[in-house]
Amino acid sequence: MMQNSLLGIHHVTAITSNAQRNIDFYTGFLGLRLIKVTVNFDDPSAYHLYYGDSVGHPGTIITFFAWPGAPRGRQGTGQINATAFAIPRSSLGYWIGRLIEYGIQYKGPTTRFDEQVISLRDPDGLVVELVARPDIQECLGWESQAIPAEHSIRGFAGVTIWEDDYEQTNHVLSDILGFRLIAEKQNVFRYEFGAEANRARLDVRHTAGFWRGEVAAGTVHHVALRVATDEGQQAWHDMLIGNDLNVTSIRDRKYFHSIYFPEPGGVLFEIATDLPGFTIDESAERLGTQLQLPSWLEAQRSEIERVLPPLHWPSA
Numbered sequence: 001m002m003q004n005s006l007l008g009i010h011h012v013t014a015i016t017s018n019a020q021r022n023i024d025f026y027t028g029f030l031g032l033r034l035i036k037v038t039v040n041f042d043d044p045s046a047y048h049l050y051y052g053d054s055v056g057h058p059g060t061i062i063t064f065f066a067w068p069g070a071p072r073g074r075q076g077t078g079q080i081n082a083t084a085f086a087i088p089r090s091s092l093g094y095w096i097g098r099l100i101e102y103g104i105q106y107k108g109p110t111t112r113f114d115e116q117v118i119s120l121r122d123p124d125g126l127v128v129e130l131v132a133r134p135d136i137q138e139c140l141g142w143e144s145q146a147i148p149a150e151h152s153i154r155g156f157a158g159v160t161i162w163e164d165d166y167e168q169t170n171h172v173l174s175d176i177l178g179f180r181l182i183a184e185k186q187n188v189f190r191y192e193f194g195a196e197a198n199r200a201r202l203d204v205r206h207t208a209g210f211w212r213g214e215v216a217a218g219t220v221h222h223v224a225l226r227v228a229t230d231e232g233q234q235a236w237h238d239m240l241i242g243n244d245l246n247v248t249s250i251r252d253r254k255y256f257h258s259i260y261f262p263e264p265g266g267v268l269f270e271i272a273t274d275l276p277g278f279t280i281d282e283s284a285e286r287l288g289t290q291l292q293l294p295s296w297l298e299a300q301r302s303e304i305e306r307v308l309p310p311l312h313w314p315s316a
Contacts, residue, residue, distance in 0.1 A: 005178060007226035008194030009156045010256070010272040011050075011061035012083050014126050015073065017217040019047045019066035020311055021123050026051045026062070027314055029102060030085075030128075031147030034288035034314050035278050040065050041253065044297055045307045050255075053142040053155065055287065056278040058226045058256075059198045060155040068309060070217040072125060077164040078266030079213030080220035081205070082119070084129035086157040092116055092132045094151045112203075113183050113190055115157075125218030131157035158201030159223050161267050162213070166206040168264035173202070176243050177225075194226070212266075222260065224270035230257060236271050254294045255280065289313055 016022040026032045036050035047066035050056060062083065075081050087095060092109060095118060099106045108118040109132070116132040130153075141152030163169045166189065173179040179191035179202065187206040194200050215221060227233045233250065237259050240247040247261040256272040263269060281292050291308075293301055 005195075006193055006271070007228060007274075008059050008198035009158070009200040010058045010224040010226040010270070010274075011063055012080070012156070012159065012223050013063045013065065013221045013270075014083070014124075015070060015215065015217050015219060015221055016049075016064045016066050016122075016124050016126075017068060017070040017072075018123070019049060019064075019068070019309060022049060022064055022066060023311065023314070025122050027144070028146055029098075029104070031142075031144040031152055032060075032062070033142060033144060035061070036255065036282075036288055036292060037290070037311070037313065038254075038292045038294075039297065039304060039308070041294060041297070044293075044300065044304050047308060047311075050278070050288070052278075055284050056255075057155070058272075058274050059200070060153075065221060067217070073216030073219035074211070074214040075127070075162075075219065076211045076213035077162045077207055079162060079215070080159050080223055080267060081162050081213070082127040082129050082160040083220060084117070084131045084157040084159065084201075085153045086133045086136055086155055087130050087151070087153060088136055089116070089132040089134045091151040092118070092130075095130050112188075113185065122218070126220070129157070129160075133157060155198075156200055158203065159220070160203040160205060161265070162205045162207045162210065163265040163267075164208055164210065164212075165265060166204060166208075169204060169267075172245070172263045173204070176240070176245070198226070222268035222270050224258070224272040226274060227271050228274055230273055233257060233259060233271055233273055252294075 032051035035052045035056035040046045040048045049064045052060040106120040109116040118130040136154045140149045141154050143149035179193045182192045183190040189204045191202045245261045251258045258272045260270045
């Protein structure tokens with residue numbers, strides 16, 4: 001195992017077809033904080049929205065590429081099919097009541113391995129899970145206007161991927177990335193990775209013969225894994241090349257640095273650094289209240305702002 005071990009999940013990035021509706025759901029219903037409004041650096045005509053805890057600590061961040069009118073994607077193999085957030089076990093009843101109050105359809109609670117899980121969908125159809133975990137019971141989360149601190153989301157519990165060929169994926173997860181296989185039940189294999197305080201779980205559901213997923217609105221684009229430093233990321237980059245994985249060059253995402261690679265089944269992974277973080281261009285109090293652009297796009301700000309749809313932004 002590498003000295004610069006992966007620390008857990010850094011973020012998950014999905015796709016929405018309506019930026020305002022997305023903001024309303026993730027801040028208004030789930031109670032996450034909108035911590036950054038920027039653009040897709042590869043497509044500046046589209047918003048890139050970031051949500052997390054008070055300052056967007058790695059492990060709490062879900063992001064969305066907002067492509068207006070994007071068609072609905074299709075869930076299938078080679079894809080992340082569920083994104084799970086951790087909640088305190090004592091908050092299960094609170095969240096069920098909140099789902100009923102808002103008229104949001106849900107499934108559960110069901111037992112998955114040793115955890116209670118509620119499953120719902122966001123307005124684009126993305127599968128979101130709330131996983132009750134006893135190990136976070138005493139940790140207060142971020143208190144939003146929507147959710148009291150004692151019931152708030154504590155970051156990621158993990159993700160679920162569907163795979164047609166489990167063995168190749170298992171090789172990458174276990175032998176290259178260093179994930180630990182901790183449980184299996186029927187066709188689901190559970191892996192754990194990351195530091196104790198930030199450990200995350202990845203479930204692989206072996207769905208041989210099922211159709212391939214199609215990435216579009218309501219699906220996950222990629223999952224990012226955490227590494228502490230640029231030096232650690234470079235070590236992973238070199239190691240992935242040495243294992244014949246098709247890894248990109250290091251990309252500057254302003255708030256972190258990134259490399260990307262697909263595993264054999266087709267799921268796109270990223271390895272992202274913890275730093276610089278989200279307060280490099282906004283104070284902690286003002287996060288997510290203005291459109292932020294990287295320096296190389298600042299000269300095009302007027303043109304970019306003309307193209308982007310207007311938003312009603314949450315107050316500081």
